[in-house]
Amino acid sequence: MATTRIAFEDLPATVHAAIEEHTGPLLRTEPTSAGLNSEISTRIHTATGIYYIKGLRSDHRRVWTQRREAEIAPYLHGIAPALLWRLETDGWDLLAFQALDGHHADYTPGSPDLSKVAATLRRLGRTPCPDIELLRAEQRLHAYVAQDSHAELFAGTALLHTDLNNENVIVGEQALLVDWGWATCGAPWLDAGYWVIWLIAAGGHTPQAAEEWAGCVPAWRTAPDEGINAFAQANANVWEEIAGPAPDSWTARLLQAARQWSAYRSAV
Structure with a gap:
């Protein structure tokens, strides 16, 4: 069963601020239909580039999948998009990936x-x-x-x-x-x-x-x-x-x- 999706804009202001420490100011966001097991699934456009952000609340029963993805990412060169960073803050666990054109x-x-x-x-x-x-x-x-x-x-x-x-x-x-x-x-x-x-x-x-x-x-x-x-x-x-x-x-x-x-x- 798909996880209930939450709009990126509804994340706490503290989470937005933590993301911007990595990306610079957010210019616009673009919700995606992918990531059925994620509460957050969004492409964000910033002054420094485009990123794909996915995530779950830190107390979500499947938050372990965030850790698994972060741990496996270094071994997937040429097979998966690059993981750029992981952010755990204010009740959220987020992963930022290279945004793909395809x-x-x-x-x-x-x-x-x-x-x-x-x-x-x-x-x-x-x-x-x-x-x-x-x-x-x-x-x-x-x-x-x-x-x-x-x-x-x-x-x-x-x-x-x-x-x-x-x-x-x-x-x-x-x-x-x-x-x-x-x-x-x-x-x-x-x-x-x-x-x-x-x-x-x-x-x-x-x-x-x-x-x-x-x-x-x-x-x-x-x-x-x-x-x-x-x-x-x-x-x-x-x-x-x-x-x-x-x-x-x-x-x-x-x-x-x-x-x-x-x-x-x-x-x-």
Whole structure:
């Protein structure tokens, strides 16, 4: 469920002042539709440049994702926008990123964005997990597998994004991944698997066609069939839980995509 958005102008004056210590005077603000898990999601224009600001109240139950993003940022060169600074003041935890010129990825068949996203996933697949506290894929998905042993198929030492929602992919000259709060350590083929579900959900991709795009990521071609099958089933179970008895249209679309992929994997 998306977090309730708060207008940048409604932040305390003390927070505005602290931001201006980094940026110089604010000239104008531009709310964004991205960052569904952020209370603040705004591009700010200042005398020194344009910044993207995202944040949560310091007592928000998911404020840990701010810390996670700040800790992971130094390891994401060429994969994500640069983190410029973190500000914790007067009840708020804010991150300031390099503002990107680009658009949310288009995942529909024939989109030129697809090859750029695949290239970024290849770069990510070569990035080892840094020595910081991270979630682990086998732990995150353990409750959703049919057999306990299946979860171990997701274990590994690769850095994963795990939320390939097209709104988390900004495409310009290259595709960059944003919103790293759920960064995870696991098998290097898992992000390609997450991408499969989003490709199907975008419309026009069959499960087979979506897996062909996943195959542009070398790690996917090394994944065991048993692991892919278990991963597809686990994600169908994840989306069943997220959807609940009365899903909205967005969630229903992802649930249908996850079910479609799982059914395909059970038949191959």
